[in-house]
Amino acid sequence: MELQLALDLVNIPEAKALVKEVEAYIDIVEIGTPVVINEGLHAVKAIKEAFPNLKVLADLKIMDAGGYEVMKAVEAGADIVTVLGVAEDSTIRGAVEEAAKTNRKILVDMISVKNIEERAKELDALGVDYICVHSGYDTQAEGKNSFEELTAIKRVVKNAKTAIAGGIKLSTLPEVIAAKPDLIIVGGGITGHDNIQTAASQMRQLIKQG
Numbered sequence: 609m610e611l612q613l614a615l616d617l618v619n620i621p622e623a624k625a626l627v628k629e630v631e632a633y634i635d636i637v638e639i640g641t642p643v644v645i646n647e648g649l650h651a652v653k654a655i656k657e658a659f660p661n662l663k664v665l666a667d668l669k670i671m672d673a674g675g676y677e678v679m680k681a682v683e684a685g686a687d688i689v690t691v692l693g694v695a696e697d698s699t700i701r702g703a704v705e706e707a708a709k710t711n712r713k714i715l716v717d718m719i720s721v722k723n724i725e726e727r728a729k730e731l732d733a734l735g736v737d738y739i740c741v742h743s744g745y746d747t748q749a750e751g752k753n754s755f756e757e758l759t760a761i762k763r764v765v766k767n768a769k770t771a772i773a774g775g776i777k778l779s780t781l782p783e784v785i786a787a788k789p790d791l792i793i794v795g796g797g798i799t800g801h802d803n804i805q806t807a808a809s810q811m812r813q814l815i816k817q818g
């Protein structure tokens with residue numbers, strides 16, 4: 609089970625400072641969509657150069673032009689790139705084919721997918737690397753989480769790794785771990801904690817215990 613730190617509300621220097629504090633406890637750094645909007649793919653490049661031993665995920669939430677946009681993220685140093693599950697199959701295929709050329713990975717974000725099990729099955733057959741259930745900021749504000757959706761995709765996904773994101777905190781992590789995703793994505797649960805090092809190390813410890 610891997611731990612990904614999502615960085616959403618920071619600039620590049622702040623992102624570097626945060627990662628430096630918790631790099632021992634995480635596997636993947638996510639350059640979040642708001643950071644890409646503010647800083648561009650320079651943020652991916654800067655973090656990959658500063659932390660070459662960590663995997664970097666570019667949260668582009670691609671909806672079209674899958675091959676081209678994955679190519680640009682990979683050029684910037686991304687190891688994993690996100691594509692939306694609601695995108696057309698042709699977009700998913702383009703993304704998967706482009707990533708495979710350099711052994712990079714595609715994570716499909718299931719945000720706003722209605723028929724979650726059926727779409728997860730299709731995406732699995734299209735050869736994506738990760739399928740991630742996700743309650744975004746706006747649905748988190750309405751009290752939603754994706755714990756049940758994780759159980760649903762785990763029933764049908766045979767090849768891809770499963771992942772979960774959206775509002776996960778130390779207090780809810782045990783419930784998430786019990787559902788056994790391959791990847792747990794945490795943003796505010798670490799970056800919004802009083803002591804980010806403590807939060808990250810305790811999360812790592814819980815994940816290790818399984």
Ligand SMILES: O=C([C@H](O)CO)[C@H](O)[C@H](O)COP(=O)(O)O
Nearest residue numbers: 614641744774775776794795796
């Ligand atoms: O993808 C995200 C969101 O849509 C904003 O871009 C976040 O990275 C994801 O939700 C994880 O962050 P937290 O919800 O703060 O854990």
